Amino acid sequence: MPKPASTIHIALDAPPGTGKEGEEARMSLSAVVRVGRHLFLGSDETASLERVTDLGGGRFGEHRTYPLSELLDLAGGEDGEVDIEGFAWDPPYLWVTGSHGRKRGKIKHDMADDEGARALAKIKVEKNRYLLARIPLEEDADGGGLVPRRSCADPRDPVRTITAARVKGRGTRSALLRALRRDEHVGPFMHLPGKDNGFDIEGLEVRDGRVYLxxxxxxxxxxxxxxxxxxxxxxxxxxxRLAPVEEDGGRYRKHFLDLDGLGIRELAADGDDLLVLAGPTMGVRAPAAVFRWTDGLATERGRVVRGAELERIAELPHDVQGGADHPEGMCRFDVEGAEHCVLVMYDSAAPHRRDATGVLGDVFSLPRRGRLAGIAARFFAPSGDGETSEGA
Known part of the structure; x- marks a missing residue:
């Protein structure tokens, strides 16, 4: 089992007056991003942002909760599960995405056979899951630091007001889903539940307003x-709205990555490279790893990414102690003595990662991209239409 360079303790202890159970957040973490002295965390079981602050000594605390319904007009109402799967910080906005996926019922241990079969046949569509949004952060001394706002002054131009906003449309009628419905690659999977290899977003990165899912x-x-x-x-x-990203007016661009058969669980920028947290698509025990996509944020066309452009750089703990520990959240997180690192958070954290008030995250040191690797990536980069799938 790979060993982290260090661990950090994150106190998620149900802030007074919120009515929120800290245990719920600790056991369902699915997204994390570092913004200054704060970590913002998301759960795939709630509809809120969780913020903790660096207390020093590898500890984050002063937990605060911000309901998304107070920041955005949610399509499914304030109580509907968003299934938060990704965060990204692109100043002055914190970006957030839901899974955009359908959910199949599951067989519980205490169900009779016929009851379990009926549960397995049920497929739910929850409108709040189809959320892709940006939320401005504002420095507020009374709020203890950066606070998410529905609207506030632009820190770069205080005369200008910036606002929270989401991709238009409601539920499966979102602009993103409408654009993809007839896509030759992902369109046929739109009606399948996420854990059945259906359409399911779990990674998010944003650079200068350009969004990578x-x-x-x-x-x-x-x-x-x-x-x-x-x-x-x-x-x-x-x-x-989705502005054209291709010269022919196409509102999305596709990239295909050879991740040894794994799906994408998170994305994180490392300069112009994209770090890709990969894990199994379906609910099976399988490896989890981090890949480096060289110049992933610098490409200007759809790509088939393989070979020297895509390197498997780290193995992660997964499915330990009876199936716990699912690496789902990842962000850049440098620490003293190991400056090129990522923080990894786990859904269904194993018992050794939890206590009465908080949960442990792992900090892994990653190899830097070497000069020769960069040269090889550029030398072997595919050229011409023959290397890119049709419609990319």
Whole structure:
């Protein structure tokens, strides 16, 4: 089992007056991003942002909860599960995505056979899961630091007001789902539940307003998919439209990654490279690893990414102690003595990672991209239409 360079303790202890159970957040972490002295965390079982602050000594605390319904007009109402799967910090906005996936019922241990079979046949569509949004953060001394806002002054231009906004449309009628419905690669998987290799977003990174979505599914004959979007303000305040990202007017761009048959669980920028946390698409015990996609944030066309452009650089703990520990959240997180690191958070954290108030995250040191690796990536980069799948 790989050993982390260090661990950090994150106190998620149900802030007073929120009515929130700390245990719920600790056991269902699915997204994390570092913004200054804060970590923002998300759960795939709630509809809120969790913020903790660096207390020193490898400890984060002062837990605060911000309901998304107070920041955005949620399509499914304030109580509907968002299934948060990714965060990204692109100043001055914190970006967040839901899974955009359908959910199949599951067989519970105490169900009779016929009851379990009926549960397995049920498929739910929850409107809040189809969320892709940006939320401004504002420094607030009374709020203990950076606080998410529905609207606030732009820190770069205080005369200008910036606002929270989401991609327009409701539920499966979101602009993203409408754009993808007839896509030759992912369109046929839109009606399948996420854990059945259906459409399921779990990775998010944003650079200068350009959004990269990593798909847990579908995985197409072993190839994982990254979607590239360009959301822009729509006419209606609080909404985003998908601007053309291709010369022919296409509103998304596709990249296909050879991740040894794994799906994408998270994305994180490392300069112009993209770090890709990969894991199984379906609910099986399988490896988890981090890949480096060389110049993934610098490409200007759809790609088939393989060979020297894509390197498997780290193995992660997974499915330990009876199936616990599912690596799902990852962000850059440098520490003293090991400056090129990522923080990894786990859904269904194993008992040794939990205590009465918090949960442990692992900090892994990653190899830097070497000069020879960069040269090889550029030398072996595919050229011409023959290396890119049709429609990419």
């Amino acid at each position: 990593g798909l847990r599914g579908p995985v197409l004959r072993g190839w994982a998919v990254v979607l590239e979007l360009l959301p822009r303000d729509a006419r209606r305040e609080g909404r985003l």
